[in-house]
Amino acid sequence: MYRSHNCGQLNASHINTEVTLAGWVQKSRDKGFMNWVDLRDRYGITQLVFDEGRTDTTVFEQAKTLGREFVIQVQGTVIEREAKNKNIPTGEIEILVTQLTILNTALTPPFTIEDETDGGEDIRMKYRYLDIRRNPVKNSLLFRHKVAMEVRKYLSDLDFCEVETPYLIKSTPEGARDFVVPSRMNPGQFYALPQSPQTFKQLLMVGGMDKYFQIVKCFRDEDLRADRQPEFTQIDCEMAFVDQEDILTVFEGLTRHLLKEIKGVEVAKFPRMTYEHAMKTYGNDKPDIRFGMEFAELNTLAQHKEFSVFNNAELVVALAVPNGGNYTRKEIDALIEWVKRPQVGANGMVYVKCNPDGSFKSSVDKFYDSEDLANWAQATGAKPGDMIFVLSGPANKTRAQLSALRMELATQLGLRNPAEFAPLWVVDFPLLEFDSETSRYHAMHHPFTSPKPEDMPLLETDPAKVRANAYDMVLNGNEIGGGSIRIHDKATQQLMFKYLGFTEEEAKAQFGFLMDAFQYGAPPHGGLAFGLDRLVAILGGQETIRDFIAFPKNNSGRDVMIDAPSAIDSAQLKELHIQLN
Amino acid sequence: MYRSHNCGQLNASHINTEVTLAGWVQKSRDKGFMNWVDLRDRYGITQLVFDEGRTDTTVFEQAKTLGREFVIQVQGTVIEREAKNKNIPTGEIEILVTQLTILNTALTPPFTIEDETDGGEDIRMKYRYLDIRRNPVKNSLLFRHKVAMEVRKYLSDLDFCEVETPYLIKSTPEGARDFVVPSRMNPGQFYALPQSPQTFKQLLMVGGMDKYFQIVKCFRDEDLRADRQPEFTQIDCEMAFVDQEDILTVFEGLTRHLLKEIKGVEVAKFPRMTYEHAMKTYGNDKPDIRFGMEFAELNTLAQHKEFSVFNNAELVVALAVPNGGNYTRKEIDALIEWVKRPQVGANGMVYVKCNPDGSFKSSVDKFYDSEDLANWAQATGAKPGDMIFVLSGPANKTRAQLSALRMELATQLGLRNPAEFAPLWVVDFPLLEFDSETSRYHAMHHPFTSPKPEDMPLLETDPAKVRANAYDMVLNGNEIGGGSIRIHDKATQQLMFKYLGFTEEEAKAQFGFLMDAFQYGAPPHGGLAFGLDRLVAILGGQETIRDFIAFPKNNSGRDVMIDAPSAIDSAQLKELHIQLN
Structure with missing residues (x-):
């Protein structure tokens, strides 16, 4: 037995107990006649003391040889600490060491094993096993486990059955690119890795499993962006004999449970918003509603005056920044430059300062009088002391630009508080979206999504108008889950x-x-999938998902630690009937 | 809302309640003026009644059109049944239907959706979604979920953290053949799918995660045998700062917990047996100890007489069959033919009948007198009325043959009771095994397994004698888990x-x-992996694992339902820089 207790367990109630601990040397302070060592494991840190007067000479001398991250085992007595540390659970005691065993030595780590490390991301990925020793990463992994367990318990208690679906499946040309796996036993044929278990969970519904879930890895061979992984984890769910309302109720319940159990946060019934409303009001189908700054369309109020920029625009749209009236000219210019960056793409931006005295000062004073501007203020809800920003142009693009500005302003104003949680449902997504590149319609969600029955006639006449029984759960400006009621008859499919x-x-x-x-008797069914990586990150109050993944890949899809992918030998290729070119 | 209750929920306490149910038509009995329909869902069966006198005429007539496996929704009143069925929870009531909606029709299923079906395995695999509607398969999947949840809860309560390890890793030439995944972003390079998360869980131990587990899919591209799947599920576990004793204690606890919670079976502390003892006593490193018939080696007693077959053999080994003395000559001949089949491979078999009067009748009476045979009886523990079977030949082969016979006899004698659970640990496995084909040693478990320190010197002089800190958990003649203490220093590795x-x-x-x-400071660590597919099957009292897998593959690695693997198009191949030959 390597230890009687772990390093986070001992406190004043253990004083005078003989204990055995094992762990890593976090740091040591050698004062000559006294030597303190912080011993660390997953559970905490316990202070060890080697005292020239009280510790056996051999042990005392040996302790001086300990380097950072050495793995050691000690025996000793729990004693009261002179200088107590109220910040850690073990802060009232220390161990007067009587025996010391070095279980393993350690090279000097390439970055510090501290909460704030000096290592950049690349080096931390290469030595991920050292990175995991750091509290932020370790705690993220423990947190992920806790979330996953709560999900499993909650759904199991509701009679959901976790069913494992296969990983070696069939390649389908729809959706994103598949990763494929050559089959040695079936030369020239390939398995695909699942982008989601969609068709399998639908088959389980046909099979009468009634309520299914699975926490499952999925795979997409897409060009990588920051914070998108080629393999990712879904909480995949499906229910039979349900309509949209049933699904929203169950999974709103799950999220509310997680917020309460894990964050101690009680949230009210989730607001619901149509896709159309979300796009018009926030320029975005995953609005962050922790703060306002809702959009107002000014076409009627701002067009047909002398300002040709607005007159020629499909959309003139504005928002009011609370207390933004005190922006300096320099700050305003910086924001105008910000929306003109290629990543945002606006041509310019109009501003209207709402002065505390009720007057206005705008960049378009030449074209609009104070009655016009007062109307704009009313439309945007701007109060004296606020600032109005106006963008114009093609409707979709302009909404996206103003949405980007809204998020940037919220960040600058500190309105995106990670400890606040504002979930909502976005519903009534369009069934189809037109792809101008291929000149055809694509399924916005996926081809198994059911159109709203009342919109079915529009499929022939105005496909873009057809709404789907599809919904997204949005949390703090992130889509954390999405799903739909499925088609369940062959003719409609x-x-x-x-x-x-x-x-x-x-x-x-x-x-x-x-x-x-x-x-063969398919029941009505529908479901939803949560992106676990993002859900966990948001619940954990982080923007990045990488720290919540034990062994992430970099933006080239490489695991730099194990050096994967890598070449395979020609014999193996031959067995697979593959030649490379 | 499609239903107020499910089909397993209603009983006499609900009489006179108005309910809405939905499900599948299991069967209907049309008596002209009365029509009974069994409505089935995952939770049970509820009887519906359509009565010419009490049911609306339209509904009554509509009910006559219902075919097997139609999906329907009904409203009605819970009434007391005249002919009660005590065998099902809903047997005291039926639903007098007032409204009927056909939610979906169904073609006649290609096999009966009954516990005992008329469908062979091939057709059941092709229509797996129908097979899953049958109780045996449905219950197997629910049972699997229950086992997995219990495992997760038990380990989580012991501070184990479930960590997801990557699926797209690096190909390694050791072990079985890898499935590989060509990387589009890294042309000419391949990921491998993990055969196990072995190295990752060791890195997690280096990373200080202390106690790890994961229920995880693993992949082996091996030629398929019945009941072996190319993708399979492991309960993968690892602990730091442990010795073998710690590991055995924890995972014996897990299995004991599962047996108690899931089967209601209390088992004593698991016996432990060395690999050497298991091989000598049962001819097998995964002995079924629900019954005896242990081996006795008769070299000393049976050699150096006139019987050259025994004299020339490396090993003469026997077992006694309790009450086998009444085998007829025909039965004995059948068993001799059985061991001579190519799958077993014995050249012949000697038998000794122990007569109730204490005399013997054997096939080698010519060479051995009754004193000899009495010695054999004593060695094998045979009593009057028993039968002794003796095999001889090369030691390893002969042990395997006698082991096969022992299992066959146990099956014939009904000694392999699936409701009885006899777990044990087999310990002290050899570190290495010699591969005569490649003339080199291979790791018996894997190359990360730690040799016993006291055997290290033998590595140079007699490698085959080196024992490993490796152990298997065996249940009812199956290896359900195996693991080892790992090497944790670079020099030894x-x-x-x-x-x-x-x-x-x-x-x-x-x-x-x-x-x-x-x-960089690796702690001592070790672990174990359970094969979930087999564990679940054994706990479920089944020999076959396939019914415990929702969508299994056939012996050619094909999923016949979705027709995978399949060809992929040339554009996709080109993107992957692959040509087929």
């Missing part, structure tokens, strides 16, 4: 593939198994 | 790779990251 530009043969070759299944 | 025939460069290229990690 065939129709959907037709509208998506599949030939009958293509649809059959790819998804024949699912449409066949629908013929 | 390097030495091990050397003994396994790696050049220094090969070892570094493949496992340099792990040996590097060992230099």
Whole structure:
């Protein structure tokens, strides 16, 4: 037995107990006749003391050889500390060491094993096993485990059954790019790794499993962006004999449970917002509603005056910044430059300062009188002392630009408090979106999503107007989950593939198994998938997901620690009937 | 809302309640004026009644159109049943239906959706979603979920943290064949799918995670045998600052907990047996100890007589079959033929009948007198009325043959009771095994397994004799888990790779990251992995694992339902820089 207690366990109640501890040397302070060592493990830090007067000479001398991150085992007596540390649970005691065993030595770590480290991301990824020793990363992994366990318990208690679906499945050309796996036993054929267990969970519903969930790895071979991983984890859920309302109720319950159990936060019933409303009011289908600054459209109020920029624009849209009236000219110019950056893409920005005395000062005073500006203020809800910013241009682009500005302003104003949680549902997503590149419609969610029955006739006449029984759960400006009620009859599913530009043969070759299944008594069903990586990061109050993943990949999809991917030998390639070019 | 209750919920306490149910038509009995329908969902079966006298005519007529597996929704009143069925929870009531909605029709299923179906395995796999509607499969999946949840709860309560390790890792030539995944972003390079998260969990121990577990899919591209799947699930565990005793205690506790919680079975402390003892006594490193028939070696007693077959054999080994003395000549001949089958491979078998009067009748009476045979009886523990079977030949082969016979006899005698659970630990496995094909030693467990310190000197002189700190948990003749204390210092790990025939460069290229990690303060650690598929099947009292996997693959590695693997198009191949030949 290597230890009687861990390093976070001992306190004043253990004084005079003989204990054995094991762990890592966090640091040591050698005062000559006294030597203190902080011993660290996953559970905490316990102070060891080696005292020339009280410690055996050999042990005392040996302690002087200990380096940072050495792995040691000590025996000793718990004694009261002179200088107590109220900040840690073990701060009232220390161990007067009687025996010391060095279990392993350590090279000097390439960065400090401290909460604030001196190591950049690359080096921390290369030595991820050292990074994990740091509290922020270690605690993120423990936190992730806690969230996953709570999810499992909550759903199990509601009769959900976790079912493992296969990882070696069939490649489908829809959606993102698949990772593929050559089959040695079936030369020239490939498995695909699942982008989601979508069709399998639908088959489980056809199979009567009624309530399914799975915390499961999914894979997308997409060009990587910061904070997107080629393998990611979903909380995947599906229910039979449900309509949208049932689904929203269950999964709102899950999120509310997590917020309460894990964050101690009680939230009210989630607001619901249509996709259309979200786009018009926040320029975004995942609005952060921890703060206001809602959009007001000024077309009626601002067009047909002398200002051609607005007159020629599809959309003139504004928001009011609370207490923004005291922006300096320099600050305003900086914000104008900010929206003109290529990443945002505006051509310019109009501002209206709402002075405390009720007067206005704007960059378009030449074209608009104070009655006009007062109308703008009323439309945006601006009060004396606020600032109005106005953008104009093509509707979709301009909304996206103003949304970006809104988020930037909120960040600058400290309105995005990670300890505050503002969830909502966005509903009534469009079924289809037009892809101008391929000149065809794509499923906005996926091809298994059910159109709203009342919108079905529009499929022929105005496909872009068809709304889906699809919904997203949004938390603090992030989509944390999304789903839909599914099509559950073969005829509608065939129709959907037709509208998506599949030939009958293509649809059959790819998804024949699912449409066949629908013929044998498929129940109405629907579901939702949460992105666990992001959910955990947001609950943990972080913007980045990487610290919540034990062994993440970099932006080239490489694990720099194990050096993967790597070359494989020619014999292996031959067995797989593969040549490289 | 599709239903107020599920189909397993209603009983006499609900009489006169108005309810809404939804589910599948299991069967209907149309008596003309009365029509009974069994409505089924995951939770049970509820009887519906349509009565010409009491049911609306339209509804009554509609009910006559219902076919098997139609999906329907009904409203009605819970009434007392005339002919009660005590076998099901809902057997006291039925629903007098007032409204009927057909939610989906169904083609006639290709096999009956009954506990005992008329469908063979191939057709059941092709229509797995229908197979899952059958109780045996459905209950197996629910049972699997229950086992997995209990495992997670038990380990979490002991401070184990479930950490997700990556699926896209690095190919290693050791062990079984890897499935590989070509990387589009790194042309000519491949990820491998993990055969186990072995190195990652060791890195987590270096990272101070202390207690890790994960229920995780693993992959082996091996030629398939019945009941072996290319993707399989492990309960993967690792602990730091432990010796073998700590590990055995924790995971014996887990298994004992599962047996108690899930099967209601209390088992005593697990017996422990060395590998050597298991091989000598049962011919097998995973002995089924629900019954005796232990081996006795008869070399001393049976050699140096006139019987050259025994005299020339490396090993003469026997077992006694309790009450086997009444085997007929025909039955004995059948058993002799059984051991001579190529799958077993014995050349012949000697038998000794122990007559109730204390005399013997054997197939070698010519060579051995009754004193000899009495000695054999004493050695094997045979009593009057028992039967002794003796095999001879090369030691390892002969033990395997007698082990096969022992299992066959136990099956014939009904000694393998699936409701009885006899777990044990097999310990002190050899570190290495000699591969005559490649003329080198291979790691019996894996190259990270620690040799017993006291056996280290034998590595140079007699490698086959070196024992490892490795252990298997065995349950009812199946290895359900296995693990070892790991090497945790670079020098020993390097030495091990050397003994396994790696050049220094090969070892570094493949496992340099792990040996590097060992230099930065690796704690002593060890672990174990359970095969969840088999564990669940054994706890569920089944021999086959397939029913406990929602979507299994057949023996060619194919999922016949979704038709995977399949061809991928040339554009995709080009993107991956792959040509097929």
